[in-house]
Amino acid sequence: MSKAADEHTEDASTQRQNGNRAAGQRLSRTEPQQPSKKQFALTLDLENDWYFDEPGYDHLTFEYIDDFIELIDRLSVPLSIFVVGKTLEQYPEVIDRLDTELDTEFHLHSYRHEPTTNSFREELKLGKEAFRNHFGHDPIGYREPYGDIDPAQFPVLADEGFLFDSSVFPSYRPGVYSNLDTPLEPYVIEGVPDLLEIPLGVFRGVRIPLSQNYLKLFGRPLIELLSVAPLPNTLVYNVHLQDLYRTDSHENLPGMKRRIMGRNLDRSVEILEESVDRIRSKGYEPAKITDIHSYHLHLKQ
Numbered sequence: 245m246s247k248a249a250d251e252h253t254e255d256a257s258t259q260r261q262n263g264n265r266a267a268g269q270r271l272s273r274t275e276p277q278q279p280s281k282k283q284f285a286l287t288l289d290l291e292n293d294w295y296f297d298e299p300g301y302d303h304l305t306f307e308y309i310d311d312f313i314e315l316i317d318r319l320s321v322p323l324s325i326f327v328v329g330k331t332l333e334q335y336p337e338v339i340d341r342l343d344t345e346l347d348t349e350f351h352l353h354s355y356r357h358e359p360t361t362n363s364f365r366e367e368l369k370l371g372k373e374a375f376r377n378h379f380g381h382d383p384i385g386y387r388e389p390y391g392d393i394d395p396a397q398f399p400v401l402a403d404e405g406f407l408f409d410s411s412v413f414p415s416y417r418p419g420v421y422s423n424l425d426t427p428l429e430p431y432v433i434e435g436v437p438d439l440l441e442i443p444l445g446v447f448r449g450v451r452i453p454l455s456q457n458y459l460k461l462f463g464r465p466l467i468e469l470l471s472v473a474p475l476p477n478t479l480v481y482n483v484h485l486q487d488l489y490r491t492d493s494h495e496n497l498p499g500m501k502r503r504i505m506g507r508n509l510d511r512s513v514e515i516l517e518e519s520v521d522r523i524r525s526k527g528y529e530p531a532k533i534t535d536i537h538s539y540h541l542h543l544k545q
């Protein structure tokens with residue numbers, strides 16, 4: 245398996261940090277006012293499963309695309325998709341199906357998904373080009389692979405025309421990010437007034453990410469917690485196809501990660517259905533991530 249396939253290794257993030265991290269720059273530490281509207285956005289990171297770049301492991305979960313379309317249709321929620329530039333170039337027909345058969349919108353999730361010698365700006369430019377070639381317009385939203393966004397990258401995003409970023413997990417992950425004191429609700433990036441950060445959802449207090457891979461890993465206790473625990477009013481819930489469907493790529497993961505990611509994998513679809521139900525019954529309005537962006541722009545004025 246490729247080294248880059250294990251997102252828990254420190255290699256990827258260390259490389260990124262050496263290449264990008266500017267000393268002393270930090271994410272915002274000021275909690276914005278809690279918005280009165282409760283909005284819930286389901287997001288999908290559309291990429292090669294587990295980022296394998298080897299023959300025989302190319303987007304294997306795409307064989308489940310019919311099931312996935314049926315699932316989202318059944319959930320009856322809009323879907324905001326962060327797509328990798330190379331995936332977009334390789335599988336335009338899959339993108340077209342998601343675009344036309346579901347209530348979706350698309351944003352960018354890097355060009356290659358993996359650390360490269362290219363600068364962040366070069367990667368963005370390549371990603372934008374792939375996006376523009378397919379959709380005929382530039383992306384306005386961005387998500388960095390592994391949630392490993394660097395504050396020095398925010399001005400570059402704004403300069404490249406992005407209006408919002410949704411990369412920050414206000415949580416902690418050894419060797420990748422440490423954001424235990426960043427805001428849980430959307431906030432304007434300090435010094436970059438035209439860029440809104442829409443952080444990924446976490447449980448208030450414990451700050452466990454509210455995403456499919458965590459719900460799947462912790463199972464019943466965390467699903468139950470959804471109904472009783474305090475949550476941010478803006479809830480971004482993220483899924484990957486590999487969180488929902490088992491393929492040979494899963495078997496290609498290294499031992500520990502294979503066990504972690506395999507837990508409850510065969511009932512992951514039901515877990516997503518139940519989680520969305522529980523979120524809705526707490527009064528959240530299903531929204532696209534651009535609805536959240538527009539709402540917060542309006543609050544700012």
Ligand SMILES: [Zn+2]
Pocket residue numbers: 289291353357388389390
């Ligand atoms: Zn990703």
